[in-house]
Amino acid sequence: MGHPSSMTGALKIAIVGAQGRMGQALIAVAGGDPTLALSALVVRPGSAVAGTTDAVSGLVYGTDLGAVLPRCDVVLEFARAESVAAAAFACAAAGKPLVAGSTGLDHAARAALDAAAAKVAVLQAANFSPGMTVLAHLVAQAAHALPDFNVEIDETHHLQKKDSPSGTAVRLRDAVRAGRGPNVEVVVRSRREGEVVGDHAVAFSSPGERLTLSHHAVHRELFARGALLAATWLAGRPAGRYTMEDVLGLAGRPLAR
Numbered sequence: 713m714g715h716p717s718s719m720t721g722a723l724k725i726a727i728v729g730a731q732g733r734m735g736q737a738l739i740a741v742a743g744g745d746p747t748l749a750l751s752a753l754v755v756r757p758g759s760a761v762a763g764t765t766d767a768v769s770g771l772v773y774g775t776d777l778g779a780v781l782p783r784c785d786v787v788l789e790f791a792r793a794e795s796v797a798a799a800a801f802a803c804a805a806a807g808k809p810l811v812a813g814s815t816g817l818d819h820a821a822r823a824a825l826d827a828a829a830a831k832v833a834v835l836q837a838a839n840f841s842p843g844m845t846v847l848a849h850l851v852a853q854a855a856h857a858l859p860d861f862n863v864e865i866d867e868t869h870h871l872q873k874k875d876s877p878s879g880t881a882v883r884l885r886d887a888v889r890a891g892r893g894p895n896v897e898v899v900v901r902s903r904r905e906g907e908v909v910g911d912h913a914v915a916f917s918s919p920g921e922r923l924t925l926s927h928h929a930v931h932r933e934l935f936a937r938g939a940l941l942a943a944t945w946l947a948g949r950p951a952g953r954y955t956m957e958d959v960l961g962l963a964g965r966p967l968a969r
């Protein structure tokens with residue numbers, strides 16, 4: 713059966729982790745975008761939904777990314793840190809670009825993304841929100857301009873979140889270090905409560921004042937929209953590692969001098 717995208721020119725996307733919260737948000741958002749064509753949904757081997765049909769897209773949930781890659785243009789991975797390496801290997805082998813969204817990546821996962829990036833375009837981000845991407849730049853600038861201020865990061869997420877601190881908190885700590893140097897001490901506090909999608913605040917304080925830069929994610933769809941924007945931007949790019957800063961045109965324009 714021919715896919716509709718072969719006639720419309722829509723970008724054919726595969727979602728790894730399709731059964732999860734982010735996977736379902738991606739299906740909902742992509743399903744309403746005529747420039748995108750959902751082409752494959754991949755779930756964890758042994759998942760209860762494997763082999764069943766997704767009610768929204770009409771696609772059957774599969775478990776083998778490699779098998780479905782020939783009919784896809786780009787892969788979005790939002791599953792577990794442990795599954796990133798397998799997605800990276802599969803994309804490199806098939807010559808397909810990868811948008812990697814899982815957080816809590818260890819050295820092996822990052823090395824797998826680096827290796828894949830030698831063969832295909834890879835965009836990894838701990839947070840696909842445009843607002844958060846800009847916040848990281850502002851944090852680097854503040855850290856540079858306020859060298860004597862203490863820095864504290866507070867993050868709150870829903871109870872089901874697996875990694876702590878959040879990948880975004882780690883990203884913000886890296887932004888502080890980018891602005892002020894690698895040895896700056898940064899306190900990071902993590903809270904897990906209710907259904908909070910993602911709250912982050914970076915406070916710079918001196919004895920006389922306190923500057924707080926914060927971000928509040930209202931709903932998960934935000935990350936799905938950002939990731940799909942990234943996927944559209946990434947398709948057709950040469951092999952290499954890319955970031956949301958590249959997507960937003962911020963790369964090479966650091967606010968911190």
Ligand code: NAD
Nearest residue numbers: 729732733734755756790791795813814815838839840935
């Ligand atoms: P979730 O637990 O709701 O969903 C993850 C899904 O992946 C589960 O259904 C699980 O069964 C499945 N899975 C596990 N191993 C798999 C494998 N090998 N192949 C296919 N599927 C597999 O989690 P979530 O809230 O959807 O988040 C997923 C990941 O994305 C987490 O690491 C989270 O921190 C991250 N995340 C990133 C962003 C971002 O902007 N980068 C935003 C939100 C969440």
